[in-house]
Amino acid sequence: MLMKPFSLNLNFKTGDLLPHDRTNIRRLSDMKGMFYDSKSEQQILEKENPIIYSFSEKILPEENGHLQLATTRILPGKIGNEYYMTKGHYHKRPDTSEVYLGLEGEGWLLIQTEKGEFESIQIRPGTIAYIPPYWGHRMVNTGSVPFVFFAVYPGDAGHNYGDIERTGFVKILVEREGKPVLIDNPRWKKE
Numbered sequence: 491m492l493m494k495p496f497s498l499n500l501n502f503k504t505g506d507l508l509p510h511d512r513t514n515i516r517r518l519s520d521m522k523g524m525f526y527d528s529k530s531e532q533q534i535l536e537k538e539n540p541i542i543y544s545f546s547e548k549i550l551p552e553e554n555g556h557l558q559l560a561t562t563r564i565l566p567g568k569i570g571n572e573y574y575m576t577k578g579h580y581h582k583r584p585d586t587s588e589v590y591l592g593l594e595g596e597g598w599l600l601i602q603t604e605k606g607e608f609e610s611i612q613i614r615p616g617t618i619a620y621i622p623p624y625w626g627h628r629m630v631n632t633g634s635v636p637f638v639f640f641a642v643y644p645g646d647a648g649h650n651y652g653d654i655e656r657t658g659f660v661k662i663l664v665e666r667e668g669k670p671v672l673i674d675n676p677r678w679k680k681e
């Protein structure tokens with residue numbers, strides 16, 4: 491069936507994509523065990539269940555030839571000394587790429603292969619990051635305001651969280667003396 495062309499409006503300040511079909515909210519309880527300081531995680535969850543990030547999507551066919559469009563907004567904050575971040579994922583179809591465009595706030599893109607090669611890219615408003623096929627990706631808000639970015643990826647890329655939920659990323663971003671520092675993730679295991 492031939493799809494009709496359409497347009498959307500993206501608010502660069504807030505990341506709101508209008509009209510969007512779906513907004514997903516990730517709270518701390520949705521990311522259990524993904525921050526390395528499990529004690530801080532538990533202490534926070536006993537009192538509240540903060541929103542870590544949300545993303546708005548336009549629902550498009552999950553098919554080769556289409557593209558998916560989404561905006562993500564990561565709130566500022568830390569669990570222990572580790573900055574708020576997205577869950578991160580590989581693509582279910584691993585030979586697919588993705589483009590991120592920074593809109594508001596600042597942060598870092600952490601990218602890794604399943605074998606443990608690791609790279610990081612600083613993202614500011616206007617930064618375009620290209621994530622080639624086979625690289626898992628996670629965004630981290632290292633600033634004091636919401637970190638907003640736009641993403642485009644192939645329609646049939648899908649998400650694969652499995653390995654990341656178990657072992658996390660090779661490195662984690664923590665605050666040391668007021669500055670973001672990448673340190674080795676003590677839970678990362680190269681299998």
Ligand SMILES: [Fe+2]
Nearest residue numbers: 581588627643
């Ligand atoms: Fe992706």
